[in-house]
Amino acid sequence: MTDAYRQLLDATIAHVQGLKAASVRHLAVAPETFAALAAPVPRRREPSISTVTPINASISMPAKPAAKKTSATVSTPVSDAKAAAMADLRARVLPCMKCPHLANSRTQVVFGVGDIHAPLMFIGEAPGADEDEQGEPFIGKAGQLLTKIIEAMGLARETVYIANILKCRPDTPGQTAGNRKPTPAEMDTCKPYLLEQIRIIQPRAIVALGATATDGLLGKSEGITKLRGRWQEFHGTPLMPTYHPAYLLRNQALSEKRKVWEDMLLVMEKLAMPVSEKQRAYFLKP
Template sequence: MTSTPNSLFRHYLDSLIQRGTTRASLTEEARDVLRTWYVTAKKGSRVHSPSSPSPRPEPQPTKTPPPSTNPELFPEERKPSSSITLPEGTMEDKLQYLRDLAQNWKPARDLNSLRDTMVFATGNPHTQLMLIGEAPGYYEEVQREPFVGRAGEKLNQILKAMGLSRDMVYISNIVKFRPSLPNQRTNNRAPTPEEIEACLPIIMHEIQVIQPKMIIALGGTAAVGLLGEQGSVSSMRGRFHDLNGIPVRVTYHPSYLLRSDNPREKRKVWEDMLAVMERMGMPVSEKQRGYFLPRE
C-alpha cells in the first residue's frame, strides 16, 4: 500500500492520541502544508453546475511541503539497506557494530530533530521473540535502556504473565534517539515518519542479526514503520503480518494500557500475546487463557 501525505499525517495524530497528547503546536510551514491539503480536498469535492459562476481562485501557498510528506516515505519493501555491511563474527560482534554505527548515524543526525543520547536495545539476542517500540522517552534516555519507565513496568508485567522476563527476549526501538521538543524536560513526543525512515536501516539490520521467530510491534508507530502499512492499531492487530518471512503481531503500546483501566482493552493486548504464545509453541494454561475475561 502506498502512503499518502494525508494518511501519514493522520497516523502521526493517531500516535499522539495513543500517547495521551491532547495539544500539538504547528510551525507556520506546517500550517501552510495543511492549508494546501485543505484547498486541494475542497476543490476536489466541489461540484459546479454549468450555469454556476466560476469560483474565485483560492490563494495558493508558495512554500514547499517538508520532506516528511513524501508519499513514498514508507515503501512496501522492508529489506535491510545495502548501505550497511555487517562484519564477520559472532552475533554480539554484529550488534556491537550496529550500536557503534547508530551512535553517529548520519541520516538521523542530519535531521537535527533528535536528541544526542543513543538508546540501543536490551535483552537476550539469542532469543526467538523480539519486541519493537517506537523511540526512547525521558526515563529511557536517562538509563539508556528501552522500556524502563512506567510503560516498561507494564511491559514487564505482560512478559511475566506470558512466563517470560526481559532477559529472555530482545527489546528495541525503531528510533534510537529521543525525539526532541523545545524546552524539553520529561515531556516526550512520537517520532515523525521522516525520523522513522532515517533510522529504519539500523533496526532492519538488528532483525537480520537476531533472526527472531516472532516480532511484536508495540504501538502504531512501530507497526507502520516496520510494515510500511497504514492504519490504526485496532485495524492492524488481531492477525499476523509478514516482515521478510518473520511473523509480526501488532498490539497496543504499554503506555496505552496505563491510560485505560478498561479490562476489554487489556484483554485485546492479552489476546495478541496468547496468539504469539500459541504460534511459538509456548505452553498456555487455562488460567492464562482466562485473563481479563468478563466474570460470569
C-alpha cells in the same frame, strides 16, 4: 582470541582513533559493550528462574508464572558471530549523527536490550525521557507494564529482545516535559539499524507496540484497532501488532487488557509455548 573478536577490536580501535582525530572528547559506551569486549567467548548460560521483582505499576497484570528461558546459549561459531555482529552494529550506531537535531538533543543513543538469541522481539517507536536518560528502551511506566506482560507470558524480560525503531529520543524544542512521536522520515532514517538487529537476532516472531511503531514498520496506516490481533509479515518474520502499553495505562478497561492479552496468546501459540488454562483466562470477566 577469535578472528571475529580481533577484527571487531581492530575496527573499534580504528573507529575511536578516527573520533579522536575529529576532536571528539567523550563517548557514550554501554556497559554491555564493555562486557562484550571483555568476554569474547560467551559463557554457557544455565536456564534460570526470573528474579525480577513485581513492579508497582498503576495497572494490574496477573501474577507471573515461573519465567522460563526459551533459549539456552552455548558458545558456538554462530553465537560468536552473532555477538560480534551485534557489537559491531552497536559501535556504529552509538556515534550516529544522521539526524543532527536528534543527535544534538539526545543524552545517549538507546540501542536495544535483551537476548540476541531470543525467539521474540518487542519493537516500539522511540525512546522517551526516561529511556534517553538511562539508555535502555521501555523502562518508564509503560516499560514496567511491558515487563509485567512479558512475565505473564511465562518469560523474563532478559530472554526477549526489546528495541525501538528510532534509537534517539525525538526532540521536543520549546517543551519542558513530555515526549513526541517520531516522524515517518525520522523512522525511515533509523530503520536500517533495526533491520540489522532483526537480521542478526533472527526472531521467530515480532510484536509491534502501538500504532506509530506498527505504521513505521509496515508502512500501513490502517489503524492499530484494525491491525491488532492479525498476523502481519515484516521482512519474512511474523509480526503481531498490539496496543502500546502506554495505552493500557491510559485506558484500564478490562476489555482493552484482554485484547492485548489475546494478542500475546497468539504469539505464545506461534512460538509453541505452553499456555495454561489460567493464562488463557486472564482478563476474562468473572
